[in-house]
Amino acid sequence: MIHVAAFSGGKDSTALLLWLREQGIEFTAVFCDTGWEHPLTYAYIEEINQRVLFGRLVTVKNERWTDGMRSLVAKRGRVPSVRARFCTEELKVFPMRDYLRTLDDVVTVYQGIRAEESASRAKMRTREWSDTYDAWIERPLMQWTAAQVFEAIAASGLEANPLYRLGSKRVGCFPCIMTRHAELRRLNDMLPEVWDRIAELEAAAGRSFFPPGFIPERFNSLRDPISGLSFPSVADVQRYVLGAGEEQLTMYGETPACMSVYNLCE
DSSP, X not given: OEEEEEOOSSHHHHHHXXXXXXXXXXXXXXXXXXXXXXXXXHHHHHHXXXXXXXXXXXXXXXXXXXXXXXXXHHHHTSOOOSSOOHHHIIIIIHHHHHHHTTOOSOEEEEOOOOGGGOHHHHTSOSEEEETTTTEEEEOTTTTOOHHHHHHHHHHTTOOOXXXXXXXXXXXXXXXXXXXXXXXXXXXXXXXXXXXXXXXXXXXXXXXXXXXXXXXXXXXXXEEOTTTOOEEOOHHHHHHHHHHHHHHHHHHHOSOOSOOOTTOOOO
């Protein structure tokens, strides 16, 4: 039996590596590089590679997309969305599947998925067979809370990915296509380069990063020539989200002292 751990540089997959180490399970950690991670995430992944994995991290990519996410959206002519998350399949599922096919034994893949994350994840099984991976899937952290994840990382003498302290709710891809208004406001203060990265992906795709309805239609400046739907540009969203943020700050008095959604500030 070969044991493989999916590692993204996020809090849950980091806790997963530590759990596997505590269980005495010999495993190979695999990072599927989307080419769209924040530099701090890449640095964190290398830190974990050295301190936890002793330099044995396996990094895989979908060779079809030479520049990762940028190449993918340029070819598709659109940015992924909640309803069309082809980025996950192309940049994570397929590279992992192809790697697993090179292994010559029965494989168990460990995923740091937790039920608390979403209703869809709560329905996942702790152990099941995957035809896609031709392997068993184990999710040992399913019943863990986010607090338990951070506690496990701290207990090991490590820190979580620094992006969590800087306002990110999720750190796989930067920014993730599922980023919402509140997170954009936090990132504007702590990681303002988020707007440049969104603009870069919009330029590659030739379309908006954001779906119809992300902000009220009257604030949109783009329109799809085929569907007729209106879309916001990154500039539209930036003006709207930061304007809404200013109104909220005026209403509630002052900027929050801690920008971490997980209250990680000291």
